[in-house]
Amino acid sequence: MGDAELHLNVIQKKSGSYQWVKQHSLPMQDWVKHLQEYVTQNNLARTPCHVALGLNKYQLFQIDRPEVEEQEVAQAIQWQVKEQLTSNDEHVFDYYDHPAAIGGKEKVNVVAISRPQVISIIKGISQADLKLSTITIEELATSELLAASDDAVLSLFQEKGGQINLNILKQGKLFFSRRLKGYENLASFSLEEFQMGMGDTLSVEIQRSMDYFESQLRQAPVRHIVVHLNTPIQAQLAELIKELTFMPVSIMDLPLTPNEPSPTVSLASLGAALTDIEINSEAGQ
CATH class of the missing domain: 3.30.420.380 (Nucleotidyltransferase; domain 5)
Known part of the structure; x- marks a missing residue:
């Protein structure tokens, strides 16, 4: 709703x-x-x-x-x-x-x-x-x-025209969640526009979230990133996020x-x- x-x-x-x-x-x-x-x-x-x-x-x-x-x-x-x-x-x-x-x-x-x-x-x-x-x-x-996993997974999910919802889950439990503003018009951005700063900003938010998960919650590192974003270039963005975070990134299988x-x-x-x-x-x- x-x-x-x-x-x-x-x-x-x-x-x-x-x-x-x-x-x-x-x-x-x-x-x-x-x-x-x-x-x-x-x-x-x-x-x-x-x-x-x-x-x-x-x-x-x-x-x-x-x-x-x-x-x-x-x-x-x-x-x-x-x-x-x-x-x-x-x-x-x-x-x-x-x-x-x-x-x-x-x-x-x-x-x-x-x-x-x-x-x-x-x-x-x-x-x-x-x-x-x-x-x-x-x-x-x-x-x-997302199926329950012993390894921590970070997900980036977005509803049409909405903020990005960043979650970190482990064993089916939600350990961390935050809302990333500024991406509501992501669907209108080209890959080149995303590469001109927005991708770096997103990767910083991801890294901060993973650091908090490890240091403050005292959990083992996130092992995988899953994305489902409101954009026609999702595959390209997933690859870019992979390059910027040095993490395995996949598009979510429904x-x-x-x-x-x-x-x-x-x-x-x-x-x-x-x-x-x-x-x-x-x-x-």
């Missing part, structure tokens, strides 16, 4: 295996009406639905884990981040534990979403006759697309093959749709 478009991906189990049967985009303006029509036209009533929010629809903070009883953590985190919120709306908060201590302290990642927005999503999904299962965020949704190929894929939407699916057994189908 982005600023301008609502991206849909439909996964269906057929003959014992999962298939990526549909992908489609709807305008966010009057999105409930458009979604109702799509659900009716494609016989999707009462289908379980996972919603992934785009980067601009929530705030994400990392804080020290409150030293309270487990059942009190959800309440305690609110007071630590409220002053950092950029909106005066009432917010809904949730959190997930960071897999590694930093400076000897346990951390949690806190997600803050506007309550009116959450209510709008819940009502809209219900009106479209879908069964809302989860609301997740882009960092976690895209993490669903875990399923779509029945209806599309030039652009919403990774957050696809990752959300795969929330309850074991990717390892499905990769490459």
Whole structure:
């Protein structure tokens, strides 16, 4: 669910295996009406639905884990981040534990979403006759697309017209995440333009992230970089990133093959749709 478009991906189990049967985009303006029509036209009533929010629809903070009883953590985190919120709306908060201590302290990642927005999503999904299962965020949704590995992997994922989402994952856990601004128009840049400074800037951001992962999180070095960027010259950019970082770089293989190929894929939407699916057994189908 982005600023301008609502991206849909439909996964269906057929003959014992999962298939990526549909992908489609709807305008966010009057999105409930458009979604109702799509659900009716494609016989999707009462289908379980996972919603992934785009980067601009929530705030994400990392804080020290409150030293309270487990059942009190959800309440305690609110007071630590409220002053950092950029909106005066009432917010809904949730959190997930960071897999590694930093400076000897346990951390949690806190997600803050506007309550009116959450209510709008819940009502809209219900009106479209879908069964809302989860609301997740882009960092976690895209993490669903990579198979768990004992070696650390750095991913560079980008939605159409969005920031680059840099994640570092290990053993299926999200250790590090940051948003890289300034690449929203990447699709319009030629290779030559990218080589005139933007590539160097990106490689510096990658190196800083890997250094933090090793030194502050005390983890073994990243072994591989995976990219899926919004650009028609992705292969050339992957090769350039490889040259600049001295790291193996590959273009991401999507875990399923779509029945209806599309030039652009919403990774957050696809990752959300795969929330309850074991990717390892499905990769490459």
